[in-house]
Amino acid sequence: MQQSVAKLFGYVCQWLCVILLGLPVSVIYFILHLQNYVRKLRLQTAKHVDGEVGHFHGGQMVEIRNVSTKEQIDFMTYRSPTYIKQLLFGSLWEFSKLTGSQQSVPLIDDHVLHHVILNSVFCHGLIKGDENSDIEWRLPFTLENYHVFKGFYWDVSEIRLHHNHQLTIVDKTGKIHTQESKTWNLAKAHAQAQLTFFAPGLAHNHVHFVFPSLVSSQVRKMLPPTSVLRQLLDPHTRFTQYINYQALNECQSSKNTGSLIDRIFRPWLSFPISNDDFIGGIQKKCETFYYDNFTLTQELHDELPYHAFLKSYCVIVRKFVEELEPLLKDDYAELFASMNTYLPSLTKHDLVDVITTLIWNCGVVHYSDHHSYLQQFAFKYGCMSMRIPLVQDDHSSSINATAEIPDSMNSDLGARASLFAAEDIYRTRCFLRTFVQYNGNPNLDMSLKCTKYDFTDKAAISSAKSFLEGLTDLDSKLRQRGNAILPLSNIIRSVCF
Numbered sequence: 001m002q003q004s005v006a007k008l009f010g011y012v013c014q015w016l017c018v019i020l021l022g023l024p025v026s027v028i029y030f031i032l033h034l035q036n037y038v039r040k041l042r043l044q045t046a047k048h049v050d051g052e053v054g055h056f057h058g059g060q061m062v063e064i065r066n067v068s069t070k071e072q073i074d075f076m077t078y079r080s081p082t083y084i085k086q087l088l089f090g091s092l093w094e095f096s097k098l099t100g101s102q103q104s105v106p107l108i109d110d111h112v113l114h115h116v117i118l119n120s121v122f123c124h125g126l127i128k129g130d131e132n133s134d135i136e137w138r139l140p141f142t143l144e145n146y147h148v149f150k151g152f153y154w155d156v157s158e159i160r161l162h163h164n165h166q167l168t169i170v171d172k173t174g175k176i177h178t179q180e181s182k183t184w185n186l187a188k189a190h191a192q193a194q195l196t197f198f199a200p201g202l203a204h205n206h207v208h209f210v211f212p213s214l215v216s217s218q219v220r221k222m223l224p225p226t227s228v229l230r231q232l233l234d235p236h237t238r239f240t241q242y243i244n245y246q247a248l249n250e251c252q253s254s255k256n257t258g259s260l261i262d263r264i265f266r267p268w269l270s271f272p273i274s275n276d277d278f279i280g281g282i283q284k285k286c287e288t289f290y291y292d293n294f295t296l297t298q299e300l301h302d303e304l305p306y307h308a309f310l311k312s313y314c315v316i317v318r319k320f321v322e323e324l325e326p327l328l329k330d331d332y333a334e335l336f337a338s339m340n341t342y343l344p345s346l347t348k349h350d351l352v353d354v355i356t357t358l359i360w361n362c363g364v365v366h367y368s369d370h371h372s373y374l375q376q377f378a379f380k381y382g383c384m385s386m387r388i389p390l391v392q393d394d395h396s397s398s399i400n401a402t403a404e405i406p407d408s409m410n411s412d413l414g415a416r417a418s419l420f421a422a423e424d425i426y427r428t429r430c431f432l433r434t435f436v437q438y439n440g441n442p443n444l445d446m447s448l449k450c451t452k453y454d455f456t457d458k459a460a461i462s463s464a465k466s467f468l469e470g471l472t473d474l475d476s477k478l479r480q481r482g483n484a485i486l487p488l489s490n491i492i493r494s495v496c497f
């Protein structure tokens with residue numbers, strides 16, 4: 001009875017908040033729309049410029065330095081309104097849930113954690129265990145270079161998946177926490193918070209940056225709209241210049257100073273780290289992947305369900321590109337010449353490899369990463385921050401004077417209403433719904449299965465038709481076998497969010 005009264009009171013508070021703040025938020029919404037419209041008009045009348053790439057922050061990594069005027073106008077027309085809506089009304093909705101005590105996430109079950117690591121974007125971070133050990137997969141977090149804000153903790157260094165389906169968690173001092181340990185729930189809560197950051201902060205960087213940015217800029221700069229190669233790549237690189245430039249330079253989603261202003265007016269800033277750490281992490285990850293390891297795409301392991309799912313789509317894309325190859329050769333030579341100095345790992349691959357990887361990466365992997373992370377994990381279990389230390393070090397002992405976390409505290413944690421602060425969950429959800437979820441525009445269908453290529457060549461038109469049919473057949477087969485991590489109808493064809 002008491003619980004239902006509290007719940008009812010929560011709903012009343014939530015809707016009161018929506019009613020009270022609805023009008024001022026709507027006014028800001030119209031002002032921002034108007035501002036977007038005026039900026040667009042200014043661009044339309046200004047001198048149009050091409051996109052430009054260059055080395056990012058003086059490092060090896062190449063990224064967008066200037067977004068072409070055409071792309072800016074395109075983004076402001078079709079994509080910006082969706083961001084404005086979520087930033088305002090999405091955040092208002094999450095705030096109303098906070099006022100109504102509706103912001104909570106459960107501690108993830110062991111078997112769900114095991115499943116989600118093998119069936120989602122987290123696969124990109126998995127490393128095979130030693131043959132002689134009982135460890136099947138390791139998921140290292142590589143968070144050593146991040147300086148977490150005071151009062152926040154990311155104390156786990158690795159999750160291990162064992163051959164007997166057991167899990168263990170290694171903390172940053174090297175201590176191993178097993179499912180039988182009294183510290184298990186707290187260790188798992190740290191892993192849960194770190195996984196929430198791991199997908200947008202680390203696992204997905206090579207999918208988003210460098211290669212897609214370089215192609216999206218150069219294909220428009222080097223090739224005319226009549227080129228079959230340009231017509232092929234246009235739909236899979238639309239909006240990419242803008243989104244990547246914004247993410248790395250404007251940093252609307254990550255410029256968290258921890259100030260009062262940010263906490264009140266920018267609730268989507270949920271990372272408990274500075275923007276410099278966040279961007280530095282992306283750069284380090286991309287430079288290792290593309291330049292030090294000289295790779296263009298991640299190694300796929302057939303035994304991982306998520307990788308097997310992605311690989312099945314790669315086969316269909318490759319067939320499409322192979323059919324078109326005679327029509328692409330000459331233009332590819334020109335495009336390649338404009339890119340290989342920026343990305344030497346391209347020289348290791350032929351035309352079919354490069355173009356297949358680009359279409360598959362932007363048109364399948366990117367969306368699948370976002371979707372699998374949100375649907376299997378983040379919407380239900382996501383919270384970027386953890387405020388209870390797992391490991392006592394100089395930083396945490398200044399907050400908690402005890403030398404060791406009492407066992408009673410650890411064993412109680414599973415029974416607590418929430419291990420995560422409601423405010424942190426609220427911020428995480430504002431971030432997720434604005435920057436990680438795909439918010440479509442009803443005036444523009446960006447789905448992969450409805451891709452329209454501007455081909456005029458008859459052979460190309462026929463190949464495109466077979467390609468889209470091939471995707472539908474594959475989706476049907478995957479569903480029948482229970483291997484469809486997500487349906488084809490959901491997949492978005494470019495890195496546009």
Ligand SMILES: [Fe+2]
Nearest residue numbers: 204208366497
């Ligand atoms: Fe992304």
